[in-house]
Amino acid sequence: SPTPTGRRTVVDMEINPTWIDPDSGTSIPSGPDCPIGYRWIGIGGNYGIHGTNVPSAIGTYASHGCVRMNEADVEDLYAHIVKGIPVDILYERVVVQQEADHTVVYYIYPDGYGKEPLDVSKVKAKLAPFGVASCVSDDDIKQAIEASDGNPRYVAKVYDIYLGGKKLDARAFGKDGHIYLPVMPLARAAGIKADWSSNWNQIRTPYGSAKAVLKNRSLLIDAADAPALLHLTGSLDENYNYQMK
Secondary structure, three states: OOOOOEEEEOOEEEEOOOEEOOOOOOEEOOOOOOOOOOEEEEOOOOOEEEOOOOHHHOOOOOOOOOEEOOHHHHHHHHHOOOOOOEEEEOOOOEEEEEOOOOEEEEEEOOOOOOOOOOOHHHHHHHHHHHOOHHHOOHHHHHHHHHHOOOOOEEEEEEEEEEEOOEEEEEEEEEEOOEEEEEHHHHHHHHOOOOEEEOOOOEEEEOOEEEEOEEEOOEEEEEHHHHHHHHOOOEEEOOOOEEEEO
């Protein structure tokens, strides 16, 4: 049974709960045979967030609409919440996260109830607020949609850029051991004239030229080329900001 979407509230919490089968009324006390594990977080009706004695079933369509978690995770969650807090249940196949080191990762989950058909544009719209829509190819997204396996797909690291202490609107990207910079916003901020040659895939400035890649209407250069091309140097600070001067 699908979990009802929308806002609910934690209405009851129980340690070592007894499970009652909603179909037959059979009860199973707390213990290794109890399907809801050792923590129950009720969110109204017969629905709850709980553990499970069959961890391999997590992520499959096997419950009566409850939300199952690994036991260690639900016990940790239980210790950090109280009755009355809101619970928002979303049907969301595409989940995008930014990790502690600023790596953006996305997951695509199966459409078990046929509620959210996906295409490349919809996935890119989810990636856009994180600034990495241009860093993943259409083919890669198509493959991810076809798989819909919920596995993490790492896109790139994203860094805010500061020039002379002032934050720019554009962002830098880290991928495959390189940092890539949006050259045109940097050139404008530094007051440097820059020209793009599509025939040679090069950016030219009064200081020199360098290869550039056009990604989603943004021209990117390798940060290693910035000193010769723009007379600017940069590095990451402890907060994962890319500081340039």
